Amino acid sequence: MFRFKQFAIRQENAAMKVGTDGALLGAWCDVSKANNILDIGTGTAIIAMMVAQRNSSAAITAIEIDEKALIDANFNVKNCPWANRIKIIESSLQKYNPTLKFDSIISNPPFFENSLKSNSHQKVKARHADSMHYSDILAFASKHLS
Numbered sequence: 001m002f003r004f005k006q007f008a009i010r011q012e013n014a015a016m017k018v019g020t021d022g023a024l025l026g027a028w029c030d031v032s033k034a035n036n037i038l039d040i041g042t043g044t045a046i047i048a049m050m051v052a053q054r055n056s057s058a059a060i061t062a063i064e065i066d067e068k069a070l071i072d073a074n075f076n077v078k079n080c081p082w083a084n085r086i087k088i089i090e091s092s093l094q095k096y097n098p099t100l101k102f103d104s105i106i107s108n109p110p111f112f113e114n115s116l117k118s119n120s121h122q123k124v125k126a127r128h129a130d131s132m133h134y135s136d137i138l139a140f141a142s143k144h145l146s
Helices: 020-028 046-054 067-078 121-127 134-144
Strands: 036-040 059-064 086-090 104-107
Touching (some): 020 046, 036 134, 046 104, 067 086
8 A cells, every 4th residue: 555645545456556757747747727637547546536636626537448457446546535526437548439528638658668578468558558659648639638
């Protein structure tokens, strides 16, 4: 369990554990004027919960493709103070078809390209840009940002 002041993160099932990059992204992204926020590849839902904590009225949608990470994300959101404003959806970015536009889209995407891969399929999916590339995120954002 990784503890913050107002919430905790269970991360026993997710391939990507809480790290500096996710914590900094959740703290630095500007969500002050956003009403609808999307977190792509939410993992443990750390960023979704951090932006919910920082913006008291925003509705946050968080998508994730990994079944094990979804276990942690759903547990974490259910047990956080902002559970009523965070919706977790099991979906890849490529299959996700929202009915609304988002004011802010946030992602800490898989970032390794052409590098040595783990024997764990779950870790490869979380860390390597094989199933979701930066260009996928930019193309999605160009269609779904308000």
